[in-house]
Structure formats: C-alpha cells, structure tokens
Amino acid sequence: MIERKIINSIKRKISKEFPEFKGVEPKVTEKKIGPQDKIYRKLSLGVPKYFKQIYRLKFKKVVKTVDNITMERILNVTLDDQGEIIKITQSR
Amino acid sequence: MSGKKALQKAIDDTNKVEKAVNFFIKTKRDYDIEFLYHDRPNKFKVKPVKRKALSIRNFLLKIEKKWGDVDFLLLLGGDNVIPFFRLENPCDDGDETVLSDNPYASKDDDFLIPDRVCARIPDNQDANFIIKLLRKSHKNTRQAFGITAKVWREASENVYRQIGNLKDLKVSPPITSDKFKPQWLQNKDFLYFNLHGTKVSANWYGQDNEDYPVALRPQNIIDASGLATSEACYGAYIIKKSHQDAMVLKFLSQDGIYGFCGSTTISYGPVSPPSTEADLLAKYFFEYIKQGLTIGESLKNAKIDFARKALRRHGFLDDDDQKTLLQFVLYGDPTLRMRHRVKE
Secondary structure, X not given: OOXXXXXXXXXXXXXXXXXXXXXXXXXXXXXXXXXXXXXXXXXXXXXOOOOEEEXXXXXXXXXXXXXXXXEEEEEEEEEOXXXXXXXXXXXX | OEOHHHHHHHHOOOHHHHHHHHHHHHHOOOOOOOOOEOXXXXXXXXOOOOOOHHHHHXXXXXXXXXXXXXXXXXXXOOOOOOOOEEEEOOOOOOOOEEEEOXXXXXXXXXXXXXXXXXXXXXXXXXXXXXHHHHOOOOXXXXXXXXXXXXXXXXXXXXXXXXXXXXXXXXXEOOOOOXXXXXXXXXOOOEEEEXXXXXXXXXXXXXXXXXXXXXXXXXXXXXXXXXXXXXXXXXXXXXXXXXXXXXXHHHHHOOOEEEEEEEEOOOOEEEOOOOOOHHHHHHHHHHHHHHOOOEHHHHHHHHHHHHHHHHHHHHOOOOHHHHHHHHHEEEXXXXXXXXXXXXXO
C-alpha cells in the first residue's frame, strides 16, 4: 500500500491548489492494470507484457450551485507505483 | 435504424418520418443507405427482434453478415426507441452504469474502440424534431463560440485554440446566464462548452473556487447555430427529458444546430494542460472536423486517437479514460461535414 507520507503530501498539494477540497479525506485505492491485450490488438499496437500498479486518491465533495442544485464534485489524483502523480482530473 | 413500435409510441405517426428518411436517402447519393426497423421483417430476411439493446446490436451484426460492412449507423429515436447500452461504470462515482452507444459502433466484444461511425437522432416525442434534424445542412461561417468555467480556463484554451481565437473564449464567472447574449451562439460553425452539468437541472454552471453561478440556461439559446460540443456532466443526457428541461434537446431543436456531441454521464477533464479525458476527445474531434471529415467520422477517429494517446502516455487506459470513450455520444446526421478555418 502507498506510504502515509505520500498521501499527506498530496493532501497538502490539493488543499493549496484546489482550496474547495481542503479538509476532504481522500479514498485511496490500489489497482493492478493488466496488459489490456484486446485494446492494443484492436489498435494494431504491440502488446506490453507487464502489469502496472497505480494508486488513485479520490476527493469527493457535495456542493450547491447558486440556484440551489446539489452537485457531486470529484477530484482524482492518479499516482504511479513510485507515488509520482500521473494526472489530476476533475468531474465536469 | 429504428424500432417501429416504440417510435410510433413516441411520436404517434411514423409516416412523416419515413417519408423524411426516404428523402434523406435520396439526397445522400454518395452513400448506399438502407433504413431498417429492428422489429419488422426486412429484405435481408433477418429475424426481427424486440427493443433490447443487445438484441438490436445482434440484429445489426446479422444484417452486416448478409449486406456487407456497415460503415455508418444512424439510430432514429431516443432511449425509449433504441435503448442506450447500460455498461458497467469503470469509475467509482455516482453513476450506476454508463449510458453508451459504443456497442452499436463496435463489431467485436471490445466496446471501447469503435469500428464504425454511430450517431443518434433523439425523438423528443415529436416527429418534426426528427425530420428537422434529417434535413439539416451546414453553412460555413468561420466563426466559433466557447465558454469555460473559470477554474478550467487554461485547460479549455488548449482545446478552443483548435476552433477559435483565445480572446473570444468566454469565462464563467464573470459571465453568467443573466449577462449571456444569445447572439454569441448565432452564425457559428462551432459551439464549445466546458462547464459543470447535473442530471437534475437543465442549466450549466461556471466555477470560481466555491462559487457555482449559472452560466447558461435553455432560455439563453435563441437561433443558435453550428455543431455544439459540451464536456458538461450529463450534457447529452436525454432520458425522460425534453427541449424544455435539457440543454442538449434545446440546442437540437434550433434550426441552425446540426449536431451535438456530449456525455451521457459524469465526465472528467484536466484542470490544466496537457489535455486529457473529455478535453482531449473534444480537441481531436475538432481537429478531424477541420480536416473535412464528416462529424461521425470525426468522433470515431477522435476516440481511436484518444485511446492511442493514452496508451502511449501511460501504457494503459485507466478508469477515467475508459469512461470517456464510452460516454461521449453524437446526436445528428453523422454524414455532415464542414470546412472551418480559424479567422485571423
């Protein structure tokens, strides 16, 4: 499992860069991704034989719009097996 | 393709639509087109099937075996007529399933990558709504409009530069529906929206920190024109909706709007460049349209390029990538094309 200090460092980064998610505790998941042979074959690409391990930190929050509509906001941070950020995405 | 029984139920009388379809076929001389009801006997002698997504897809695959490759597929009707597939949601979010037309576009059991063009003309429970969409054509204006939530400005600029000048990209806030000028949407080739959306409200929203103002209401859409593309969550969600409570149907009800590309469920995008997820798909979609491909081919190719790019970047398609490929749908005639150059 991912080290606690990495999670804490990402929480600090998210609080700073996305203040709307400050104080939100992320749900941490670990995923092993197989070679996805079918997709590679369909795209006529050589199939890699290795598995990749990634971690996902999901920050979720419910907000209200100005016209009082409830909206779920999600911010996902994807990390590689070394704990380096691969990407940050938000729900639209 | 449509379903006679369900279409009849949705719009009462199918005669007018059938006439419009026949006219559509006559005008598309570059294409060899057949119009089929999945629940009626057909010239290929393929057994009619009931209104179930998987059965309809199998019906199509059997037709293809007898007729040859189907390169373009146009589904006539909303979810009540030709159901969306309810696919397992790869993401851990509020959607139980992902509403998708991808399996109709795929010839094998991998639904992420399309093999053919697939688009849909929703019915909006009105025969004239369908007929109007079958008769649409495009007049080039070389103009574009775009609006983004303030928090995604940089990311949106990376997409919008494909179709317009960055100085013209509107930002919400400060733009809100009260300040929105309907003429911004008029006489355009492209309309681009990178705003928040929800399942329950017709409105789309901007964002600045914790402020979520209404950026666009259906009432702001008057005489809009062009091809509309929205990254909003549920931007293309049409189930039990009409032009009065769904932005997508309001757009498609306009005389000048000939297509809409959007997401049926919760969608994702980056906060800043490089473009990923919905931003990347929209970017590729615009690139292909500008090259002169049909809007249907443009979305198909955009999905293929999107998958290649994700695989090159990370070696795999993650949950968000997979959901993006499944959830984006095209409404309108997929054979329409335009030539658009950004005005200097």
